[in-house]
Amino acid sequence: MATPLATAPADTHCPYCALQCAMTLTPTVDPAPGTTPVTVTGRAFPTNRGGLCAKGWTSAELLASGQRLTAPLLKQADGTFVEASWEHALDTVAAGVRSAQERHGSDAVAVFGGGGLTNEKAYQLGKFARVALGTSRIDYNGRFCMSSAAAAGNRAFGVDRGLPFPVSDLDTADTILLLGSNVAATMPPFIGHLSGARSRAGLVVVDPRRSATARLTEDGGGTHLQPAPGTDLALLLGLTHLVIAEGLADTAYLADRTSGYDAVRRSVSAWWPERTAATTGVPVELLRSTARRLAGDSVYILTGRGVEQHVDGTDTATAAINLALVLGLVGREGSGYGTLTGQGNGQGGREHGQKADQLPGYRSIRDPEARAHVASVWGVDPESLPGAGLPAVALLGELGGSVHCLLVHGSNVVVSAPDADAVRAGLAELDTLVVCDFFLSETAALADVVLPVTQWAEEEGTMTSLEGRVLRRRRALAAPDGVRSELWILSELARRLDAPSTWSTEPAEVFDELARASAGGVADYSGLSHALLDTGVEAYWPFPVGSAGTPRLFADRFGHADGRARLVAVTPDPARTDVTDRGGELTLVTGRYLQQYQSGTQTRRVRELDDARPEARLEIHPATASRLGIGEGAVVAVGNARGTVRARATVTADIRHDTVFLPFHYAGEQCANLLTEAAVDPVSSMPEFKRTRVWVRPDGAIDA
Ligand SMILES: Nc1nc2c(c(=O)[nH]1)N[C@H]1C(S)=C(S)[C@@H](COP(=O)(O)OP(=O)(O)OC[C@H]3O[C@@H](n4cnc5c(=O)[nH]c(N)nc54)[C@H](O)[C@@H]3O)O[C@H]1N2
Ligand SMILES: Nc1nc2c(c(=O)[nH]1)N[C@H]1C(S)=C(S)[C@@H](COP(=O)(O)OP(=O)(O)OC[C@H]3O[C@@H](n4cnc5c(=O)[nH]c(N)nc54)[C@H](O)[C@@H]3O)O[C@H]1N2
Ligand code: SF4
Numbered sequence: 001m002a003t004p005l006a007t008a009p010a011d012t013h014c015p016y017c018a019l020q021c022a023m024t025l026t027p028t029v030d031p032a033p034g035t036t037p038v039t040v041t042g043r044a045f046p047t048n049r050g051g052l053c054a055k056g057w058t059s060a061e062l063l064a065s066g067q068r069l070t071a072p073l074l075k076q077a078d079g080t081f082v083e084a085s086w087e088h089a090l091d092t093v094a095a096g097v098r099s100a101q102e103r104h105g106s107d108a109v110a111v112f113g114g115g116g117l118t119n120e121k122a123y124q125l126g127k128f129a130r131v132a133l134g135t136s137r138i139d140y141n142g143r144f145c146m147s148s149a150a151a152a153g154n155r156a157f158g159v160d161r162g163l164p165f166p167v168s169d170l171d172t173a174d175t176i177l178l179l180g181s182n183v184a185a186t187m188p189p190f191i192g193h194l195s196g197a198r199s200r201a202g203l204v205v206v207d208p209r210r211s212a213t214a215r216l217t218e219d220g221g222g223t224h225l226q227p228a229p230g231t232d233l234a235l236l237l238g239l240t241h242l243v244i245a246e247g248l249a250d251t252a253y254l255a256d257r258t259s260g261y262d263a264v265r266r267s268v269s270a271w272w273p274e275r276t277a278a279t280t281g282v283p284v285e286l287l288r289s290t291a292r293r294l295a296g297d298s299v300y301i302l303t304g305r306g307v308e309q310h311v312d313g314t315d316t317a318t319a320a321i322n323l324a325l326v327l328g329l330v331g332r333e334g335s336g337y338g339t340l341t342g343q344g345n346g347q348g349g350r351e352h353g354q355k356a357d358q359l360p361g362y363r364s365i366r367d368p369e370a371r372a373h374v375a376s377v378w379g380v381d382p383e384s385l386p387g388a389g390l391p392a393v394a395l396l397g398e399l400g401g402s403v404h405c406l407l408v409h410g411s412n413v414v415v416s417a418p419d420a421d422a423v424r425a426g427l428a429e430l431d432t433l434v435v436c437d438f439f440l441s442e443t444a445a446l447a448d449v450v451l452p453v454t455q456w457a458e459e460e461g462t463m464t465s466l467e468g469r470v471l472r473r474r475r476a477l478a479a480p481d482g483v484r485s486e487l488w489i490l491s492e493l494a495r496r497l498d499a500p501s502t503w504s505t506e507p508a509e510v511f512d513e514l515a516r517a518s519a520g521g522v523a524d525y526s527g528l529s530h531a532l533l534d535t536g537v538e539a540y541w542p543f544p545v546g547s548a549g550t551p552r553l554f555a556d557r558f559g560h561a562d563g564r565a566r567l568v569a570v571t572p573d574p575a576r577t578d579v580t581d582r583g584g585e586l587t588l589v590t591g592r593y594l595q596q597y598q599s600g601t602q603t604r605r606v607r608e609l610d611d612a613r614p615e616a617r618l619e620i621h622p623a624t625a626s627r628l629g630i631g632e633g634a635v636v637a638v639g640n641a642r643g644t645v646r647a648r649a650t651v652t653a654d655i656r657h658d659t660v661f662l663p664f665h666y667a668g669e670q671c672a673n674l675l676t677e678a679a680v681d682p683v684s685s686m687p688e689f690k691r692t693r694v695w696v697r698p699d700g701a702i703d704a
């Protein structure tokens with residue numbers, strides 16, 4: 001079991017989402033075996049103001065979980081695991097890497113990372129792939145999460161920092177347009193920042209479901225727009241059309257600070273209100289009142305996964321940015337546009353080299369100058385660095401094809417990747433699958449080698465929150481015997497693979513190297529160190545040497561060389577806006593429960609959370625349910641050509657007639673990703689998690 005390091009409390013942040021609520025861990029004196037070795041209290045901090053959600057409050061329970069892995073596991077010929085020494089397990093991994101590369105070349109070994117890793121681990125993993133493995137094949141679950149919003153932000157602003165302003169700026173807003181985000185469940189303390197807009201009847205929530213967040217508008221606090229899934233692009237074009245037609249565009253701002261307005265003006269001309277209403281299902285009056293409201297004083301537009309996880313997610317996020325630019329919101333005091341980053345280090349995870357085409361500091365791996373700079377920090381020849389690899393879905397598609405060995409750090413792909421059955425089949429084709437985790441996740445269960453790693457309260461490091469603020473994660477406990485840090489694992493593997501460069505196991509040293517590697521990049525951390533962060537400095541990037549950081553980006557200029565933001569004309573694919581009947585087929589959207597986190601590896605092991613949400617429920621409208629002969633609580637089959645999910649029905653008028661909802665937190669026959677398709681956005685390569693055609697029928701065969 002993890003044991004307290006000292007009796008002094010440690011100030012740190014929650015292990016889960018990107019709000020990174022501040023908490024204090026107070027070690028328990030002589031904890032009884034199996035009991036939580038620290039108590040968690042919320043700490044005053046601008047994002048959470050002392051509050052935590054149910055996941056945060058219960059986060060320490062997993063530290064003492066009896067299900068924790070405490071020794072490396074090796075798969076035997078009969079499919080069972082046997083515990084092994086670290087020496088033997090690491091030798092086995094190194095042998096698997098060498099054998100795959102000798103037979104099939106460097107790219108036969110791939111790495112899959114995660115947005116939950118600290119900056120230090122994410123950086124080291126990217127370096128390990130390029131320098132120790134010499135493979136281009138690295139990508140991560142942020143591709144499933146932030147890639148469309150990131151691509152749109154880069155295209156429009158030349159910078160991708162999820163929120164280019166502190167969360168607390170929202171407090172004084174008159175109007176907040178929240179598209180495809182259910183913060184009341186996914187970041188509960190965040191809703192405190194919506195109360196100003198709600199008190200002024202200015203919260204506008206766009207969601208095909210009457211989600212917990214949509215319900216916040218019902219006390220007179222605002223408006224819920226309920227479009228058909230995947231029609232947000234049309235909705236945004238329609239709103240932009242109205243803003244322009246009603247003379248509400250900020251033409252002075254457009255002239256001073258942007259380029260591309262004319263093309264956007266032309267492209268929205270065809271999206272008159274009646275057409276937009278027919279396509280989206282949002283009534284004309286609501287379109288008009290929303291457009292007028294958006295032209296008010298203090299206005300923010302925010303997007304979440306509901307509008308981004310689509311094959312046109314980059315264009316939809318772009319349309320939201322265009323609307324914000326036409327209204328003159330971005331960089332104006334008291335207004336703005338942003339996307340709500342999801343994973344704890346979803347922001348930092350995409351800045352320091354886990355992405356197939358990126359080097360640390362948000363640099364392009366295709367840029368010769370960036371390659372030279374990073375290679376000099378690593379002490380290697382720039383020529384030795386591989387080029388761009390494959391984005392996550394394509395990478396997973398190569399398992400058993402050109403990829404023969406895979407190392408997974410911080411993702412549970414057989415539950416969370418689209419078309420999960422195909423991913424499972426690909427993993428089975430590998431010669432060597434290595435998974436680092438603290439539990440035997442569904443993906444770890446398929447591995448040849450499982451390596452047990454430290455949890456958040458047992459490690460030092462940094463996380464970059466949804467505000468682009470770099471925060472310190474602090475160690476409160478010694479890890480259980482048998483568990484190792486990922487920095488140690490990577491250094492041991494690098495040594496076994498005769499890798500060049502140095503491989504520190506000290507997070508503060510790795511951070512210093514990361515800071516040097518990021519110098520001059522878009523996400524420049526070079527002025528930061530653990531010691532500086534420990535002084536409590538508010539560290540928003542960019543934070544070059546000698547800077548005080550930048551809480552509000554874009555006040556004077558955007559990231560492109562000419563300092564201007566770019567409006568990019570985007571139009572929906574006609575096949576997506578087709579409103580003809582689909583012969584009884586329904587659209588499945590997927591999302592989240594408050595009490596479960598992601599693939600559920602962690603939260604399904606916390607009793608209080610799992611008791612609250614023990615299973616996936618299919619949300620279905622009463623009229624649709626009665627047409628199909630489905631009653632409340634009945635077990636239904638939800639299927640399509642890829643697979644079938646079995647779950648109980650929740651019959652609720654909170655969802656559209658043509659739409660059903662499943663959470664994606666569960667495995668086995670409750671795994672929503674058995675149904676989703678591995679179709680991706682052409683710009684970002686983000687998969688379509690939020691719009692899947694399915695049939696639904698009663699399933700009497702399954703024992704309820
Ligand atoms: N409890 C909990 N909190 C979490 C997480 C978790 O797993 N559990 N994960 C974290 C992570 S990594 C992320 S990325 C964030 C995600 O946070 P959110 O973006 O809030 O999460 P989702 O529930 O995936 O999707 C939000 C909403 O989009 C709606 N939606 C679906 N399709 C569409 C559509 O076509 N258009 C529109 N407008 N809306 C649509 C869904 O009905 C849902 O209510 O949450 C973070 N916080
Ligand atoms: N249908 C559908 N699918 C989705 C989504 C959706 O909305 N709908 N959302 C997508 C999104 S936004 C995301 S972010 C992904 C998330 O899905 P996953 O990538 O599966 O993320 P997690 O479940 O957080 O998996 C993290 C795993 O790593 C372990 N872990 C946590 N921290 C560490 C660490 O520091 N080191 C190591 N080695 N392991 C660690 C955990 O125990 C867990 O097993 O799912 C995506 N999949
Ligand atoms: S909102 Fe996110 S960061 Fe805050 S306590 Fe809940 S899971 Fe943790």
Ligand SMILES: [Mo]
Pocket residue numbers: 144145146342343
């Ligand atoms: Mo995410």
